Amino acid sequence: MNEALLGMVLDGLVLLFLGATIFFAVRLSVHLRMFRESRQDLQKLIGDLTMQISKAEKSIETLKMSARDVSRELQQHLDEAKAVGDDLEIMTRGANNIADRLDRSADRHRQPVPESSGPMHRAKSEREEFPGFAIRDPELAQQVTVEGSEAGASLAERELLEALQSRKGR
Numbered sequence: 001m002n003e004a005l006l007g008m009v010l011d012g013l014v015l016l017f018l019g020a021t022i023f024f025a026v027r028l029s030v031h032l033r034m035f036r037e038s039r040q041d042l043q044k045l046i047g048d049l050t051m052q053i054s055k056a057e058k059s060i061e062t063l064k065m066s067a068r069d070v071s072r073e074l075q076q077h078l079d080e081a082k083a084v085g086d087d088l089e090i091m092t093r094g095a096n097n098i099a100d101r102l103d104r105s106a107d108r109h110r111q112p113v114p115e116s117s118g119p120m121h122r123a124k125s126e127r128e129e130f131p132g133f134a135i136r137d138p139e140l141a142q143q144v145t146v147e148g149s150e151a152g153a154s155l156a157e158r159e160l161l162e163a164l165q166s167r168k169g170r
Contacts, residue, residue: 110155
């Protein structure tokens with residue numbers, strides 16, 4: 001009986017280990033099925049991620065091209081602005097030179113004015129009476145003649161006045 005009991009105990013142990021093996025096999029099967037499902041989801045997720053990455057790369061390339069175009073356009077505007085600035089600088093220098101030459105010419109051609117009792121002299125004496133207050137009379141300025149009868153007008157001032165009056169007449 002000992003042998004029969006020993007055989008049964010061994011059969012019981014084999015059954016117990018076989019049950020444990022079946023339990024772990026079923027559990028492994030469930031985990032493998034979950035892994036396959038997860039793997040399919042993961043592959044789908046990787047596919048979506050790859051597609052989004054390719055879209056992002058295209059967008060970045062488009063953005064780079066746009067940035068290059070804008071950079072070129074901005075550089076053109078900067079070059080044009082620099083050229084205009086250089087032109088303005090040249091024009092300003094020329095205008096300053098002309099103004100200096102006109103100043104020197106006016107100083108050379110300025111003639112001393114004899115004192116008279118003309119309208120300009122009266123205005124000057126009125127200014128001397130009220131040194132802190134002076135009013136410019138536009139009607140008096142319109143009475144100035146081209147011939148230079150105004151007291152105190154230099155040749156350059158008369159020529160300027162003549163040019164201004166001829167422009168008014170047009």
